Every structure is written in C-alpha cells, then in structure tokens.
Amino acid sequence: MVESWSFLDTVESNFRPLVVIELAKGTKEETIEWFTKRIVDKKANGGAQLLVKPLVTENGVENIYLVGASHLRLLLGAETVGLVKECSDNSMRTFTYSSRKTFKHFADDNHNFLTMAECQYIIKHELENLRAKNEKMIPGYPQAKLYPGKSIVRRLLTSGILVQIFPLHDREELKKLSHSWYGRVKVGYQPLDDIRGYFGETIALYFGFLEYFTFALIPMAVIGIPYYMFAWEDYDKYVMFATFNLLWSTVILEVWKRICAILTYRWGTLLMKRQFEEPRPGFHGVLGINPVTGREEPVYSSIKRQLRIYLVSLPFVCLCLYFSLYVMMIYFDLEQWALDYHNENESTFSSLMLYVPSIIYAVVIEIMNRIYRYAAEFLTSWENHRLESSYQNHLILKVLVFNFLNCFASLFYIAFVLFDMKLLRQSLATLLITSQILNQFAESLLPYWLQKRYNRKMKKCISSKKTGMDLSLAEQVNMEKEMGTYLGTFDDYLELFLQFGYVSLFSCVYPLAAVFAVLNNITEIYSDALKMCRVYKRPFAEPTANIGVWQLAFETMSVISVVTNCILIGMSPEVDALFPDSKVDLVLTVALVEHLLLAIKFIMAFVIPDKPRDIQMKLAKLEFESLEALKQQVRAFQMQL
Secondary structure, eight states, X not given: OTGGGGGOOSOOSSOOOOEEEEEOTTOOHHHHHHHHHHHHSOGGGTOOOOEEEEEEETTEEEEEEXXXXXXXXXXXXXXXXXXXXXXXXXXXXXXXXXXXXXXXXXXXXXXXXXXXXXXXXXXXXXXXXXXOSSOSEETTEEEEEXXXXXXXXXXHHHTTSEXXXXXXXXXXXXHXXXXXXXXXXXXXXXXXXXXXXXXXXXXXXXXXXXXXXXXXXXXXXXXXXHXXXXXXXXXXXXXXXXXHXXXXXXXXXXXXXXXXXXXXXXXXXXXXXXXXXXXXXXXXXXXXXXXXXXXXXXXXXXXHHHHHIIIIXXXXXXXXXXXXXXXXXXXXXXXXXXXXXXXXXXXXXXXHHTTHXXXXXXXXXXXXXXXXXXXXXXHHHHTTOSSXXXXXXXXXXXXXXXXXXXXXXXXXXIIIIXXXXXXXXXXXXXXXXXXXXXXXXXXXIHHHHHHHHHHHHHHHHHXXXXXXXXXXXXHHHHHXXXXXXXXXXXXXXXXXXXXXXXXXXXXXTOTTHHHHHHHHHHHHHHHHHHIIIIIBOOOXXXXXXXXXXXXXXXXXXXXXXXXXXXXXXXXXXXXHHTOSSOHHHHHXXXXXXXXXXXXXXXXHHHHSOSSOHHHXXXXXXXXXXHHHHHHHHHHHXXXXX
C-alpha cells in the first residue's frame, strides 16, 4: 500500500464532486491557498491527495469548493478506514488494495464498487486527518494557533473560518430512493440496503429499528383492542395481558440484537475495527503530550471535569427535575379545577374541559423537554469532554433522566399516590397522542414547509438565468448549503424510547397505547424519510454495528415496566380482595411475582443468543484465518532473521 501512494495523481479529467467545503466570506487568500494546497498535496508531504475545484457562479468564484478524488485514491482510502466488503466466496473481509481482485463486483473500470456514501465517508476521514506539521498558526489568522498533529479542519471550524463541510446529494439516486421509500403508500418493508447505500449504516439502522419496532407492536395492538372493549374495569383479566407485555418487551429487544447482527454483518460494519478516537472539536486545555499517541494536544484535568459535573451539572439537573415536579403539581390543580367545573355544570362543554389540562400539560412537557435539551448540550459541552463518545454518553444520560421524569412522573403520581385509574387512563392517552402530534409537526411538517418555501424562492431567482451543467451544479450547491443540518438520530431514538415507555409501563391500564403507537410509527416512517430526502442536507455516512447506548436504555425501561405493572395489578380491587386480613402478605406476594417475572426476563435474555448461529460461525472462521495469517507472518519474519 505504501508504494501505491506514489503512483497517485492529483489531476483527473472526469472530476466528480462529492463533498462541499464552504469557507467564511472574506476569508483571506493566503488561507485559502494554504488550505487547498494541503488538500491536494501528496500523502508523503502531509496532504490528503484529493481533488479540489472552486465553485464558479455568474458572480465569479465564491468561497465554496468542491472536493473529489480519483478512483485509485478512493480505493486506497477504503483500506485506510477499514471498509469491509463482500468477497467472491460470499464472505465479508476487510478491503485491501493488494487483494482487490478477490472482492465481488470489483473491476478496475467499475467506479461503482464503492458506494457514493462510502466515497464521501473516505473523503471526510481524509480531511479530518489533515494535520499541522510545523505551522504555528493558520496563515492569515495569527490568533488561530496550531501545533504539530492538530487537525487542521477542526481548528478551521472552531475558528469560524470554515463554515461547514457536507456531502452532495446525487439527484438521480435520490429520486429513485425517494420513489421506492416513501413515494407511494405500500404495505411492505423499507429498502434498507438502498438507504444504507445512500445515507450510511447509522441512519439505515435507525429506520430498520423503527420498522422492526412498529411490526413488534402489532401483536400488542391486536391483543389490546379486545381487552379495551370487553374488560375495561376488570383488572384481574389484565394479568395475562400484562404478563404477555413483559415477556414481549424482553423478546423483541433480544430478537432485535439478532436482526441487527444480520444487517450489520451484511453491510460489513459488524467486522469493522473501532477507529482510534481523536479529541472532539470543542475540547480545549493546556498543550501537553498524549501518553498514548505521544503527540502534542490539549490536556485537561479530569479532576476539574469531575468538579464541573458534580458541583454544577448535577445540581442544575436536580433543579430542573424539581421544577418539572412543580409544574406537575400545577397540572393536578388544573385537573381538580376542571373536575369541579364539570361537577357543577354537567354539560358537553364541561366534559370536553376535562381533557384540557392534560393537553396543556402535554404541550408544556414538550416545550420543557426542548428547552432542557439546549441546556443539557451547553452543560455537557462546558464539562469539556475529550472524546465525542464520552460527550454523547453524558448528554444522553442527562436528557434521558429529565425526559423520563418529565413525561412519566405525573402518571406514577396518579397511579401510586392518587390511586385514580380512570384519570391515569385519560392522562396516558392524552399525553401519548398529543406528544405524537406535536413531534410530527415540529420534526417533519414544519421543517418541510419552511424548506419548500426556500426552494420556491431559489427557483424564482434563477428562473430567468440560463441553465447549463455548471449552473445546475451551482444551483444544487447553493440550495443544499442553506438546508438544515441533520443532527443525528438522537431525537428519533428518544421519541421511540418515550413511546416504548408509554406502551410498556402502564400497559395493563391502557391497552390501546400500542394501537396509537403503531399508527404514529407508520406515519413516522414516511415523514422521517421525507425529511431525510427533502428537508436536510445529506449527512455523512457513519459506520456502526448496533444502536449503541439506546439498547441499554430500552432494556432498562423494560425492567422498570415489570415493577410498575406488578404493582398496578397488586393494587386492583380483585387482587386486594384475595388478602383481606394481611396487606403484608399482599405486598410479599406482589414482590415475589415481580422477582419471578424479572428472573424469567433475565433467563430469556441469557438464553436467546445475540447473534444467529451462522453469523457466529462466520465470525469465528474469520478470527481463525486472521490468527493463522498472523502466525505465517511471524514465521516469515523469523526465517528472514
């Protein structure tokens, strides 16, 4: 591979723009010249060895540059990032340029061997790994300090010189994907392989989980309808339903692990080696030596970070939780007022007024969740975590704790303090339906409408101009750079997590929750697909082997649901009547049943393998072949000595 770099040329006649770089207006010429030179320089000189072309419009050259790469450069980059591709013998192996002929569909003239998403991921990786050599600052900007080994792109971003980097849409491929994905209403599976080929594994895995979760909810919905219609007040009849719910929540999460393994093996990410994490762009500190890499980089005391977490972030989160509980008590005051009003008037209007406090509270919950999210992001950034994974874990923990309490505290209070099952059903239904409507509007309909308005304005502006190939490309870039940036799957998984809580925590009280969840998720698939293709800029592909910490979050919610459902069943009058003399016996019996169900749950999780047998065998075979190859290399080295 090392010898192959020298044969690369930085000029290619058929330039294919893949990535857009937008610099700030007024960026100094010497900065642009230095940055573009580093992009096209050979690897031996510390460059990325990519192709760069300025975007030319009728107004001249703007501070927008298109980045591409030669076919050979992309193949060598695929080896660098450790892409896994399918071989001719149907096995999955890490791609190497020297063994390229052994991979399925490979040909020297086949430029579609790598998907466009993979090509853009390779370019992003190479740009992010452009590092300062002997420069002490960015040319033209003395305040933007550099040091050997510092990522140039990250410094340009934090200095405000680099506005954004984003991958270009392929309009023809996007049109085909849109038609097969959401262009027509159909009963069937999503084109997950096509989604993965266009948007990458992280987004494809989210849509795969959304689809799987929707199908998994159907049995709960089908069983819940007759329970709702024929057994409303008979809580003893809900025991079987609640038990089924608890087993169902365990089985679907374990089966998802197997489906996830099948998908990610087919896509190659199950075998990809974890990349060494670089410091995140916002990380700052005193310049020091990294003991692992030996490179100079900012160093920040972990003691200072812990002090910030426990003395500032933790008290702030607790204060927010207290405020959430205070708002909840105001909601109950409104509920009491609405009930008193209804008892005095006994009219159709007063009956409708009974739902108003819950609707208002649901809207307030959504507003508080979104405001808290911004505060949590600011706090987590201020804590100054070195790695992106650490930043994400702390952010997810903060958001999950607040969202769980904010969304479910009122339901727990109604169930276990007020003991009002009728109000619990009403509140659960209102919170679930209102939150789903608000999320659909805020996440999909409103951004789509705003983007459509902007696109109409852009088309009017260029309608009088000539349309050639360059202008068409300039139009596309200018339209896409103004689109919103997709911030990842965090909010999408969070919405599903809260929905899972509404369905599983109080299933024995409101069986129709699964029905509304299925209906919402069907529309969610189409609306999320629409916003990915029409509303947001194309995100960079991010290889992943699973849904990460969200798997643990769903499993934790499943355990909590065992406890809540057992207590709700134990509180029913029918069960209470079985222990007329001793409430202690009732508590002990409920605790025993709860422990038995948890035991069954954990046994099932242990018995069901995370990976199918054939995947396990393929992984074991690859590991064996890797060890044998390593032994042969050691023997060859020893023979040379």
